[in-house]
Amino acid sequence: MATQPIELKVASRDIVRGRPDGTFLTFYIPTEHKNGFVFVLADIDPSCQATAAIVSLFREQLELLAQGLDADSHLQHRFEQALHVINAEIAQHIEDGQCPPDSLHALVGIVHERSFVMSAVGGLHAIFLRKTAKQRFKMFDLSRSLQTERGNVKTEKVFSVVLDGALQPNDVFLVGSRQLHSLLDLEELHPLISTLPPAGALETIEQYVPARGSLSLLLIQVRKQKDLLTGYGPDVTSE
DSSP, rough: OOOOEEEEEEEEEEEOOOOOSSSSEEEEEESSSEEEEEEEEEEOTTOOTHHHHHHHHHHHHHHHHHHOOOOTHHHHHHHHHHOOOOHHHHHHHHHSSSOGGEEEEEEEEEEEEEEEEEEESSSOEEEEEEOOSSSEEEEEEHHHSSSSTTHHHOOOSSOEEEEEEETTTOOEEEEOOTHHHOOOOHHHHHHHHHSOOOOHHHHHHHHTTOOOOOOEEEEEEEGGGGGTTTTTOOOOOOO
């Protein structure tokens, strides 16, 4: 039986109210030859004096990664090549005293056809939803799997843990900056991020962010092609 075609949908949103405490970098780039995206969400403390250089580094390396992926690429190998360059330059900024290791909070990754691979450093939040046979979503917090314990970051290799896996229709992946849990109730987000199209879900979530709250979000959904006619999937509940 042929596998039903899927489509990856993605959106990002920076919500900054009042004086920002640091710098957000959130963007995604479609891969050149297949259904997928390369993406990053970074939340960088003001104590890092190399923020502009690190932002440029992420943009340059992820653009190169997106352009170089094709049907024959080994996803994890290509991803780790990009991480090697990113780690080397960030290590130099740390060694020069321009960027304390605990000032950088970032997640970089690829979703490509039915696979994902990603790595993170710091205190970001990575929430993964998968629908069960009972039409409910089960939530997994990938943050602990992706991140090293604070205080144990290897300065020569800040992105040291790489997580990969397979995607299924109706999977949902939400990345949030450090304040996600303190600003929003994740239980209230389940129906939004699992049914609304990504851009609409993030626009609605912004209404829940308190005044003077700052938050960066990136939302990825895996949809069966038939669900793309309206942008809405089947009704589900959360658990």
